[in-house]
Amino acid sequence: MRYEIRLSGMGGQGLVLAGIIVAEAAMAQGKNVVQTASYGPESRGGASRSEVIVSDKEIDYPAVIEADYLFAMTQEASDKFIPEVKSGGMALLDSTWVKEIQKGGASSVFHHPLTETAIEKFQKAIFANIIGLGIMCKSSGIVDPAFLEGALLDRVPKRFKDANKAAFEFGMELFESSKLAAV
């Protein structure tokens, strides 16, 4: 089993942190994990890219070949990486930013205005990534929710723990209550 996750958007959306949290949760579950963040000069306020490879075996090649799961938070990231989703893979798109929803080879594409919802429910755009983590957790099944929540709470400052927990659980509920748009 090798499972490849790609998270891509703008600097400041917290997708590098989201990747680290997934990596630490999978590691705590006893998996082999490689977490990667790539930054180019264009990424000052521009593109940010984070990858997590989870495997039961040793990981030879430390980069995504074809993503099993794409979490994209800009139109640019969606346009660029949807074609690289594995046939039968999944994608989660923040429709606050991704206006043109494409499917590529993905079997399921979920879209929800994560950033708008984060502002509305949690008064801060920065929780959009955490709502997304909740959706990704439930839709992918790649990490146990309790481990992911544990890794999240280990990583965030004390005074934001409650809000992060609420945002994560809100994301899981969004998926479970089928309130997500899907193509």
Place this chain on the structure above:
Amino acid sequence: MRYEIRLSGMGGQGLVLAGIIVAEAAMAQGKNVVQTASYGPESRGGASRSEVIVSDKEIDYPAVIEADYLFAMTQEASDKFIPEVKSGGMALLDSTWVKEIQKGGASSVFHHPLTETAIEKFQKAIFANIIGLGIMCKSSGIVDPAFLEGALLDRVPKRFKDANKAAFEFGMELFESSKLAAV
């Protein structure tokens, strides 16, 4: 120019965070950067490994081939990775944990009891990585100190900013005052 940094020690020593800080500083300076953290099942309290590749050009291969700089905080990490330091490269070893100092192909090996110093000067072992960042910054020259300090202060909780700044500056002074042991 491609410069490869490897940081390795135990989980909890903050070497993944140190790698992220170096990566963000180099990115802010306009470099291409790939930052990687690898975790195996053995890493629950065991081995932690973090890599940063800095380049003026696009980075094709996202992993260390031969390290230009090794920062090792356990005997195991030092034993394992000193042989993979590039001929002419550098190493920084935390001699609180690395008792048997080896040189491998490195042109310079600095060693200092970082963890003991962190406890003595800053009352917390967790600042050892940040003192190390100060030493690495000055000895490698790979990132500008102002950018590295900026990236550090962006990443740490507000109430620890002053202590982190002091630990980073203390590390730079350790190198500049030639108070480091070198082989």
